[in-house]
Amino acid sequence: MLTGYVEKILKARVYDVAIETPLDLMPRLSKRMDNQILIKREDLQSVFSFKLRGAYNRMSHLTEAERKQGVVAASAGNHAQGVALAASKMGISAIIVMPITTPPIKVEAVRMLGADITLHGNSYDEAFDYAKQVSADEGRVFIHPYDDPLVIAGQGTIAMEIMRQHPDPVYAVFIPVGGGGLLGGMAAYIKAIWPEIKIIAVEPADAASLKAALDAGERVKLDQVGLFADGTAVRQVGEEPFRIAQKTVDHVVTVETDEICAAIMDVFDDTRSIAEPSGALSIAGAKKYIQQNGLHDKTMVVINSGANMNFDRLRHVAERAEIGERREVLFAATIDEQPGSFQRFCKTLADRGITEFNYRYADKQQAQVFVGVRMSGREEERQILFENLTHAGYQWIDFTDNEMAKLHVRYMVGGHAPQAENERLIRFEFPERPGALLRFLTHIGQRWNISLFHYRNHGAAYGRVLVGIQVAPEFNEEFQAFLDNLGYVHWLETDNPAYDLFLK
Incomplete structure (x- = not known):
C-alpha cells in the first residue's frame, strides 16, 4: 500500500x-x-x-x-x-x-x-x-x-x-x-x-x-x-x-x-x-x-x-501568545481598600513585569484586582509567585487557564461606582520599561485613594494608565500641585462622556 x-x-x-x-x-x-x-x-x-x-x-x-x-x-x-x-x-x-x-x-x-x-x-x-x-x-x-x-x-x-x-x-x-x-x-x-x-x-x-x-x-x-x-x-x-x-x-x-x-x-x-x-x-x-x-x-x-x-x-x-508560552500568568487578588495598598501589592510581585492591572472601587474594606504578570515560562516560577502572595497574606485565584476570564472578564472589570465620592479620572502616559508601573504607583504615594485602575502592557514604548483618584474639594489645589509635580504626561478625563455613561 x-x-x-x-x-x-x-x-x-x-x-x-x-x-x-x-x-x-x-x-x-x-x-x-x-x-x-x-x-x-x-x-x-x-x-x-x-x-x-x-x-x-x-x-x-x-x-x-x-x-x-x-x-x-x-x-x-x-x-x-x-x-x-x-x-x-x-x-x-x-x-x-x-x-x-x-x-x-x-x-x-x-x-x-x-x-x-x-x-x-x-x-x-x-x-x-x-x-x-x-x-x-x-x-x-x-x-x-x-x-x-x-x-x-x-x-x-x-x-x-x-x-x-x-x-x-x-x-x-x-x-x-x-x-x-x-x-x-x-x-x-x-x-x-x-x-x-x-x-x-x-x-x-x-x-x-x-x-x-x-x-x-x-x-x-x-x-x-x-x-x-x-x-x-x-x-x-x-x-x-x-x-x-x-x-x-x-x-x-x-x-x-x-x-x-x-x-x-x-x-x-x-x-x-x-x-x-x-x-x-x-x-x-x-x-x-x-x-x-x-x-x-x-x-x-x-x-x-x-x-x-x-x-x-x-x-x-498577540493577546494569547504569551499565555500559550506560559510566559504570562493571569490571576485575581484581594487587597485592602486603602491608600498605598496598590504600591504594597506591587512590591510583593518583586521585579516581575506587570502586563495587566485592572480594578474598580466596589467596597470600602476590600478591593478585587485582575492582574497579569510576565513569567520566564518555568512552572516553578509561577508556583513561587503564588507562594509569595500567600505568605504576604493575599487571597488569590489563578485565571491563566480560565477561558471566560481571558476572553471576557478581563475587559469587563469596571462599571459604575456611585460610592466612590469625589472621584477624579486621569489618563497618564509614562515610558514603558521594567518596573515602570511600580515607580508610577510610588510617585502617586499614599496620599490619595485609588478608586479605578486600568493598565495593559501592549509592547508599546509608552505605558498608558487610566486612574480614578478620590479627592475631596478642599484638597483641589493640593491635588493640582501634585499632578504638576508628578512629571508624567496626563489628561483630565472627569468630564469625558464615556466616564459618565459607563464608569461614574
Missing part, C-alpha cells in the same frame, strides 16, 4: 503551479527547545498554502470531457485557492462552495483567481454537502480536499522534497491534520523510505477527529469543532487518510488555542512571517511533544502549512 503511494507521489504533477519550498532551520526555537527544528515553508507557495499541490495533481488527471463539464469543490479557503488556481491554469470552469464563516481574506483570494464562489452553511460539512449536490445537478467533477488518492499523492510531494533536502533521517516529522490528506501523503512516503522516522500527527484539541478515530478503531464524527484553526476544522477524518494513518502514525498530539497562538509567535520570531492557526499547528505540537518527552539533541521537521491569516485575528493571537 505504501509503495503504491510512493509511485503516485513520484509521478505527481504539481510543479506546473507549485514551487519546491525551502526547509529552513528555526534558530531561536531550536536553541530554546534544545533540539534542531527544521520548518518546511509551504506558506511561500503562490496561494500561501500547500493545498495547490493536491488540487492540481487531481485536476491534471481530468479527461477532456470532464474538463468541459467543469469542477466544484468545498473548502474553508486553502483548498479553494488551490482548485481555483488549477482551474485558471487549465482554463476550466470552477465553482467553490465555502462556509459563511470562512475568513474574508480567503474568500477574496479565491475570487481574484477567477472561480465562482457560493457561500453556504456555517461549517465545512454543510458546504461539502451543498457542493456534492451541485456536482450531481450540473455534472461537475467534485474535487475532494483530502479523501482522494491523487490529492493525497500531490500533498505527499512535500515529504519527497524533505527527504531530498535532508538526506539523513530525522527523529520525527510533525504533520498538521484536518481531513488528513497532507498526513496521508507525507506519512505514506516517509514510512516507505525511512520507517524509523516517527510520524506525529497534530490536531487542535477542539477538532481532534483523527485522535478520536484512532482511539475508537474506526472513523467517528465529532459533534462540533472549534473554528479558531479553521483550516483543520473537520468533524471527521477522511476514509483513505485514516486507512493510511492506522499503518503510519506513531503518535497524535492535540494542542490548545493558546499553544497555537504561541507557535504563531515562534514562526514570526524565526522567519518574520505570520502563519495562520492551522499553519502553526505542527510547530505547537512539536513543542508540546518535546517537553512531554524530555527530548534533547534531536532533529525534527515541522510544516508551516499556510499563511492565510486575517489581519484582525492578530489581536487575539
Whole structure:
C-alpha cells in the first residue's frame, strides 16, 4: 500500500503551479527547545498554502470531457485557492462552495483567481454537502480536499522534497491534520523510505477527529469543532487518510488555542512571517511533544502549512501568545481598600513585569484586582509567585487557564461606582520599561485613594494608565500641585462622556 503511494507521489504533477519550498532551520526555537527544528515553508507557495499541490495533481488527471463539464469543490479557503488556481491554469470552469464563516481574506483570494464562489452553511460539512449536490445537478467533477488518492499523492510531494533536502533521517516529522490528506501523503512516503522516522500527527484539541478515530478503531464524527484553526476544522477524518494513518502514525498530539497562538509567535520570531492557526499547528505540537518527552539533541521537521491569516485575528493571537508560552500568568487578588495598598501589592510581585492591572472601587474594606504578570515560562516560577502572595497574606485565584476570564472578564472589570465620592479620572502616559508601573504607583504615594485602575502592557514604548483618584474639594489645589509635580504626561478625563455613561 505504501509503495503504491510512493509511485503516485513520484509521478505527481504539481510543479506546473507549485514551487519546491525551502526547509529552513528555526534558530531561536531550536536553541530554546534544545533540539534542531527544521520548518518546511509551504506558506511561500503562490496561494500561501500547500493545498495547490493536491488540487492540481487531481485536476491534471481530468479527461477532456470532464474538463468541459467543469469542477466544484468545498473548502474553508486553502483548498479553494488551490482548485481555483488549477482551474485558471487549465482554463476550466470552477465553482467553490465555502462556509459563511470562512475568513474574508480567503474568500477574496479565491475570487481574484477567477472561480465562482457560493457561500453556504456555517461549517465545512454543510458546504461539502451543498457542493456534492451541485456536482450531481450540473455534472461537475467534485474535487475532494483530502479523501482522494491523487490529492493525497500531490500533498505527499512535500515529504519527497524533505527527504531530498535532508538526506539523513530525522527523529520525527510533525504533520498538521484536518481531513488528513497532507498526513496521508507525507506519512505514506516517509514510512516507505525511512520507517524509523516517527510520524506525529497534530490536531487542535477542539477538532481532534483523527485522535478520536484512532482511539475508537474506526472513523467517528465529532459533534462540533472549534473554528479558531479553521483550516483543520473537520468533524471527521477522511476514509483513505485514516486507512493510511492506522499503518503510519506513531503518535497524535492535540494542542490548545493558546499553544497555537504561541507557535504563531515562534514562526514570526524565526522567519518574520505570520502563519495562520492551522499553519502553526505542527510547530505547537512539536513543542508540546518535546517537553512531554524530555527530548534533547534531536532533529525534527515541522510544516508551516499556510499563511492565510486575517489581519484582525492578530489581536487575539498577540493577546494569547504569551499565555500559550506560559510566559504570562493571569490571576485575581484581594487587597485592602486603602491608600498605598496598590504600591504594597506591587512590591510583593518583586521585579516581575506587570502586563495587566485592572480594578474598580466596589467596597470600602476590600478591593478585587485582575492582574497579569510576565513569567520566564518555568512552572516553578509561577508556583513561587503564588507562594509569595500567600505568605504576604493575599487571597488569590489563578485565571491563566480560565477561558471566560481571558476572553471576557478581563475587559469587563469596571462599571459604575456611585460610592466612590469625589472621584477624579486621569489618563497618564509614562515610558514603558521594567518596573515602570511600580515607580508610577510610588510617585502617586499614599496620599490619595485609588478608586479605578486600568493598565495593559501592549509592547508599546509608552505605558498608558487610566486612574480614578478620590479627592475631596478642599484638597483641589493640593491635588493640582501634585499632578504638576508628578512629571508624567496626563489628561483630565472627569468630564469625558464615556466616564459618565459607563464608569461614574
